[in-house]
Amino acid sequence: MTAGDGRILLAKPGLDGHDRGIHVLARALRDAGHEVILTGRFWTPAAIARAAVDEDVEWVGLSILAGGHMGLTAEVLDELRAQGAECDVIVGGTIPDKDVPRLLALGCRAVFPVGSRLDEITAWIAAQSTTEGVR
């Protein structure tokens, strides 16, 4: 796998239906050369982890705009570990400042709150692959 174009699963965990952000991000990541798999709404953490394993993705991006980010992210991370996934998690959505370090402490690699730029997210992901080399 070459730097910057790893497969990405973008998921909507829980009950939040707002999907403007996730679609816009999917397009930006595809334009940057990534293969992006987009889930529908209402996916459980278990289903997200299963898809991450099945699709052999490098990244799982969670989009949560209804406040459940702490609990849902924790569950996704647990499920990914339990299912032996080898991918990293990034989270975006309506996330108060105080929850950013808490999400990182859980094991997320990055948090991109509302207003984060697409070019910033894309560049960040590309930078991770460069520094880590081929998986």
Added chain:
Amino acid sequence: MNDFVTRSQTGFPIDREYRPSLPDERYDRDLGAPGEFPYTRHVRAEGYRDRPWQPSLYSGHGEPEDANARFRFLLAEGNGRVSIAFDLPTQLGLDSDAPTARHEVGRVGTAIDSLRDFEVLLDGIPLDQVPVTMNMNALAPVVVAMLASVARRRGVPLEKLRGTISNDILNEVACRGLTVWDLPSSLRLLGDTAQFMVEQMPGVWAFNVRAALLHEVAASPAQELGIAMAMAMRYIDLLAERGIDPAASAARISLFFGTSTRFFEDAAKLRAARRMWSRILRDEYQVEDPQALRLRMTAVACNGSHFVREDPELNLVRSALGALACSLGGVQTMVGTAMDEAYEIPTERTQELALRVQQILSLESDVRATVDPLGGSYFVEAMTDRIEGEAHAVRAQIAEWGGIDCALTDQRIQSLMHDRAFEVQRDIESGERPIVGVNVHRSTQEAPQLTLWEPDEHIGRRRAESLALLRAARNDAAVAAALERLEQVARDPRESVMNAMIETVETYATVGEITECLSRALGRAAVGGVA
């Protein structure tokens, strides 16, 4: 008449209407006097001179008693009604103790599991005096049944109730995703609910078409207007199939628009909406009743999607510009976004400030002094004409796609919105679309720390305990019998579910039990699993 509002600063009386000094055919045909067809200027002859628009901030969080306290706070601070936000589990027909509801209970709205919760929700609110607005869509029949039940128990005749319900499943499919059953089943339930309301609860309007959601997914003003009109007409057609006269339906539909900081164009959109509505109903539906031809509107004083994390105090300025759009556009009720929208659901303080924005506009400014102050502006009239024309083109495109149901099922509307959302984001990132504090004039000073609303981490446990008590206290046989009857009725598309629904909620069947029952009858898409 309020003298301060209608007198100039030098003391002379301001006229109700300013119009061309010479007879003007175009004025009569395309604008009309305030309160007269095609209602471009305002639905009321007096506009806001005798009374302002009604502030109608939306709220709800935690348990019903928490939401009730916030409703009462807002009413005391000038909100004109109770406008209810339900949490996601409730909107999706899940009980608070459902596995897929964890992390979401009471988080962005209030948790309602049964009629008992609904009673607590409206405790101390005089239903014959205070209008009630509910944002509920898939589960609309359930909450309308609960409202009817509470009203009857309190001795308030259903005809005395005022308010509205969104009952707007098409916008869920288009923008927000909170659907439970497939579209035909959802439309059947929506029709049952609306029919019951038109016939028995005529003061509570059956539809509040949330064009503001289209705005939130990046629709342009013309798209917002055109798509919302197509949805409204679809609802009218749906009720006509049930024998309800389009005039009766139209008189009980409101449209709920979004606004931004581009207040001239947004005010033009609202003016175009009134004209478009009255012309469609007169020319396509042969409606003559002025009550039906007058489009009543709600709008939000600046959509939350325009509110940013940086310098949140500046979001108050954005809400003022949005409020200006709403008031220059002549809306009847005005929702408000709080300055902390990019972070959390609002606090009492941030909602109080949102009300004050509207109150400053209403009491300190002269936006109410004359009706439709922008009328006759070359710019605004040109924008009004243009938006109306483009909105008609959107409507025509939807018709070409086979109608709004097909346009949604085929994802055409959604694709349009995704494309536009991407363009908007690209323009923000290139700087072509300036946002002060974000991509231009970034502050060097640190913004004060916001005191945000804090979710209650014990709510799940408390709700589970409440549910256990409820289940223990109620009559299981009565619940089972009512659910069985409801399922039977739901299986027959020619029957309305509403009477059985009222009986069922009165046995204290839970929202989850009722939803499962309807799903047995109607089938459903999986929730909480692989879609």
